[in-house]
Amino acid sequence: MRRGRVLAALAAASALWLGGCGEPAPVAAPPGTEQFNIAPGEFKGQTAHDARYAGLVDALRSKGTGVWIESDVVKAYQAGPARYHQVLGIDLSLARRPGVAGIKIADELGYHDGTTREQAAAVVRQAVRDIHTASPGTKVLIDVVVPELGCLSWAPNSTPSMRMCGANAVTANPGASIAAVDGYAASGVDVIDLSAGLQDESWYVAQGTTADAAMRQCWREAVRRWGSRVTLQARKALAHAGPYPGDDAQAQAEVHTYVDIPLAEGAKAVDVWTWAQRYQGQLVTLTDPGGAPNALTRALQERRKKGARLWTNMTPSTYQVDRAHDVLAVASQFDVVLVAAGTG
Secondary structure, three states: OOOOOOOOOOOOOOEEEOOOOOOEEEOOOOOOOOOOOOOOOOOOOOOOOOHHHHHHHHHHHHOOOEEEEEOOHHHHHHOOHHHHHHHHHHHHHHHOOOOEEEEEEEOOOOOOOOOOHHHHHHHHHHHHHHHHHHOOOOEEEEEEEOHHHHHOOOOOOOOHHHHHHHHHHHHHOHHHOHHHHHHHHOOOOOEEEEEOOOOOHHHHHHOOOOHHHHHHHHHHHHHHHHOOOOEEEEEEEOOEEOOOOOOHHHHHHHHHHHHHHHHHOOOOOEEEEOOEEEEOOEEEEOOEHHHEOOHHHHHHHHHHHOOOOEEEEEEOOEOOOOHHHHHHHHHHHOOEEEEEOOOO
């Protein structure tokens, strides 16, 4: 799934009262915000267009691994009703396979895409409604990165630099603001994968704190704000091209910041992107080439043995070796896999 693009929107139509009759007259929604009307049974009978995706789902389930489907539903919505219906139908056909828990509909929702928080929230409400109506047992997940959270501008002891950082973050990405996530959490979505959008260590040191201390603050605030409405999980991209570039100390430090701290502060799991994927022209993986273990995968396995619930992402279009090898390896290292739906 791509790392961020949410452009489409829809909004609730308003109504005008006609003089004396007491009946509301509909008013056309602004262009680009029309609601897609879904007929009963709209998504029944649709199937995935490529058997590889269903095959990967079934192979993972045969090993006891949890499975979710992931697809860029909001991008499909931008393309119009036909594409939206097609993509959501494929997602639902995969999600109805035995043992599949839900669908991830958005990646880095509202981040670097120019949308307002109202637009991003509206498309989420539409997809949540359609998925829960078509398949009541299927859960819905969104992925968000919230730089305002990492700025600590909301904290009582925030510095002027923190407040400026937060204001700039909201101006740049209103759909990825704390207020935006308030709306997403109230939309009926079941799970939010959250990145706190941390600044680098030197920035925090200049503010009199550290990145680890900031992560603790961020997760306490996230749980306070959203933890009673949705299941909150952490997310972090740790995949790399070629061999892992760090040593044991770096791997332990990364896993401590992005896995240990969120889990200690209330995250239910951590999604570690990604098992293997072509990204910006390179193959990126968590392992070293050919699926070889490294300092990072060893650190992650240590945490899992201690009870950490770890997720990752897979697509049948990119394996490190082949499906049989990769499924066995992933099943031994992760609790849940987000499987791409193959919808682009």
